[in-house]
Amino acid sequence: MTIRVVMAGATGWVGKALVPAIITADDLALAGAVARQSAGQDAGLAAGLPSEAGVKVSGSLEEALQAPSDVVVDYTKPDAVKANTLLSISKGRHVVIGTSGLGAEDYAEIDAAARSAGVGVIAAGNFSITATLLKRFALMAAKYVPDVEIIDYASARKPDAPSGTARELAEQLAQIRRPATSLPQSQVSGVPAARGGAVGQGEGVQVHSLRLPSYILSCEAIFGLPDERLTIRHDAGSSAAPYVAGTLLAIRRVGSITGLVRGLDALMD
Template sequence: MTIRVVMSGATGWVGKALIPAIVAEPDMQLAGAVARGAAGWDAGSAIGLAPIGVDVTATLEEALKGTSDVVVDYTKPVAVKEHALTAISNGRHVMIGTSGLGAADYAEIDAAARGNGVGVIAAGNFSITATLMKRFALMAAKYVPDVEVIDYASAKKPDAPSGTARELAEALADIRGASTAKPQSEVSGIPATRGGAVGEAPGVQVHALRLPSYILSCEALFGLPDERLTIRHDAGSSAAPYVGGTLLAIRHVVKIKGLVRGLDSLIEM
């Protein structure tokens, strides 16, 4: 079976790495590409490669006029939910690599996917090593209840926390024991400096740093009396780490119905 893929965010940081990877896979076919600024260009030419015979469209709706199976979205937080719901309503499976969505958004997407009989896979990070960071942190949380997350990203990143940190904190909040830290409501001074609680109440505190020179890093800090444990992932300047995980998700999403969150879920499958 050949999986026909529409790449939304074709000329973006990850899109530029994914398009040649999709074209090179024997069981995949690039069926469409979306990038408003490159509309009308050949998708290969738009990212600095040889033409590949697929035209870039300005909107996802235009790309969906053709035949396809999966929409891969690496666009912007303000657009991803609308894109996902549009693709689902048109009977396409969806792979979400864009961050910025919350639990309520994912619940709506899950309901729409189940209603239309399609699958959705969303992850804050499609890197294999970032997935291992999450896995190891969840293992630690079963034994060490005091944990907080620090989220590092560039000064220009529009959402906070990042999808990686948000997904990690939500998962940690589901399994860790009661924290010994003073509740934020009891903190004097400027309580907001304690970060934001993410996940089911009371949640896990997340601190988002936005500074030049960072690309994307995430660390979970655990504390016990007289000892600490830090589990951290650092992303480099290339989008290459996200390609393998995305291809894995494309192959899995056509086999499911409803929403699956996290690349670690696919590894378990």
């Protein structure tokens, strides 16, 4: 059975890599594409392909959803992803979320909406296989080392902080870690904000977001014990290729679930 896919953010960094992958996959079909500035153009040409895909780019997701489809993939912007997801759910579509910027409350609302509509949503802070392994190894380490903090690196122009990768990691670490030995932020003198932001339930996990030129996306979890440290780090390159395989896996699996699943690691096994 062919899965019909709407690509929201079709001319973005990841979208341009996903459009040809969807077109060439035997079990997938590009049913729609969304990119405001490229509205009316052929989706293949707009994504940089040498030939037409036979699908016109829509200026809005509402317009793209007028055609039959099964799954909406969102790689847009933090201020648009939640509305796009809820709209897609209301139209009976499954959703794969690759856009960062959503928090725990947003995901709870999305999960409730998806369960009510009987559709599936898969969201990941990072669809890269190696970034998923960072998360898996960090969660393993947190069972043995209570003190952990996260450093989140991205380009100077990235609008959200922390990144989706760091935020998802911090939220899940906060659920399983033991109490930290460092002073809580409420007891820090000087400039408490210099200790970063606490992300996740309870005391949370401290996340420090750097936004500087020359970085693309990097995330490191630093664990500390007396006289020793462990650093687990992921660095993304300049290509969006690492995110394609994980997103395609999510597209193929999202129709088999109801409600929200967070993290590519939930699908890997």
